[in-house]
Amino acid sequence: MIRWLIISICIFFSFNGEAQNIYDLNHTKRYADYLYSSKEYKRAALEYERALFMGCKDSSVYMNFFKSLRISGSPDLGKSVLRDFMANNQVCQPGVSDEYIKLMLSRRSFVTADSLIKQWNPYSKDFLRASSFVLQRKYKDFDSLYSGNNMHDESLKGIKLKVEDITNVKLKSPLLAASMSIVIPGTGKMYYGDWKDGFVSLLIVAANAWQSYRGFSKKGSDSAYGWIFAGVSLGFYSGNIWGTWKGTKRRNKRLLEEKYYNAEEYIYNNF
Incomplete structure (x- = not known):
């Protein structure tokens, strides 16, 4: 009886010890x-x-921690660990340094990332430098890096194609578009691709101008009808010129942003 009691107590404390160790x-x-x-x-x-707070120094834990922060997109996580990591790692081993710099780039901390690329000399140094240049829209700096890379690293070729998509975008001239709308209302909008709005603008200005002409033709300069439609026509005419200028700039910006986001997505997908 006593023997079974001792065995039961040992089993109980054995399980209890296991339960206490699940958080080690x-x-x-x-x-x-x-x-x-x-x-x-x-x-x-x-x-x-939590593992790092326990004193873990395993490089794979640091790498997976940085990757998890980057992929989860949670900017408020890990601030104290990142601060301690920077304070205690003036020299960082490759691999870990790559992941930390990628995290900084994804958080758009470009000053920190650029400084660490020079300081730590990570494995994928050229790729990280290229990524930083493109994410900051420094396309000339990227071209200099790419042309200076005699081996034309495969990791840079994909970014090069995305940069070419951006720099080869055919932008429309706001000045030319506005000038066209001055001569013939609506044609400036047609020039930058908004055919529907351009045609409607042309019809509205032309219709009001015609009504104004009819009023003045019947009663001369004393025609209230003519002056009312002249004012309406002038308002639409002026607004069309301004709208054409703004619309052309919006169109250019939208195209550039689309190409930029494609490049950004490519870079993040290859981190």
């Missing part, structure tokens, strides 16, 4: 890795952060 460093790392492999990046980042 080893279990935390394993659980974080499980969440990471399951693509639950925000929860994985929290578990990796």
